[in-house]
Amino acid sequence: MLRRRCAGPIFVCLFSLAAAGAAAQTTVGVAGGASNQKAGTASLPALGPAFGGTAWGLIADVDRPFRSRFTVGVEGSTAGAISADQSQRTSTATSAFTSHHRDHVFSGTIKLHVPVVGPVRAAAALGGGFAWRRTARVGTTSGLLPPVARTDFSDTVSSIVAAYTLGADVTVRLTDRLGAVVYGRRHRLRDDDATASGPKRGVGPTIYRIGVGAEWRF
Secondary structure (H helix, E strand, O other): HHHHHHHHHHHHHHHHHHHHHHHHHHHEEEEEEEEEEEEEEEOOEEEEOOOEEEEEEEEEEEEEEEEOOOOEEEEEEEEEEEEEEEEEOOOEEEEEEEEEEEEEEEOOOOOOEEEEEEEEEEEEEEEEEEEEEEEEEEEEEEEOOOOOOOOOEEEEEEEEEEEEEEEEEEEEEEEOOOEEEEEEEEEEEEOOOOEEEEEEEOOEEEEEEEEEEEEEEO
C-alpha cells in the first residue's frame, strides 16, 4: 500500500520537472511496434483459462534535460487488445464469454544518456507511475438452478494499479531536430489479479513493448 501511495507523488514531481521551462532542448518521441504479455493464473471453474498474447504497441514520451547526461520526463505506453475465450462460475451462475484485455501505462521517467558512436546515442530509463487495466467481456450466462436459460452477458473489469518501468532507447540523430528512435520497455504492474473467489482476469502483470519511430527536439 505504501508503494502505491508513493507512486503518485513521484509521478507528479517528475512531471513538474519535465514541464518546467519547456523551451529549448525538450524532446518528444513517438514509436509504434509490438506489445507482449504472458498468461496470468487461472482457477477453474472460478475463472479460466488464463491468457496472454501479442498486439500492436505504441510508446510516446517527452523528456527535458536535468543534468549533463540525465533527462526527466513523462511517457505513455498502450497497446491493442489481447483476446481469449473464458468461462466463469459463481455460486449462482455459469458464464461463457470472450475477454478483450488492454493495459495503458503512464510513467514519470529519469534517463541516463550515453554516446555510442557518431550520431548514435543510447539511454537507460527508470520510471514509476500507474497502469489502467481494462477487460471487457461479451458472451452468455445461465443460472445454476432450473429453469435454466442462457441470456446475453457483458461485463467490464477495470482497475488502476501502480506500475514500474525499465527501458532502453537507441537514437540516431538525422538532423539537429529530428532523429530515428527505438524504444524497449518492461512494465511491471503491482497487481496480484486476485479476489476472494479467484483471479480477476487471468492476465499476467509483466508487459514487454518495443517500438520504432521518430524523435523531435525543440
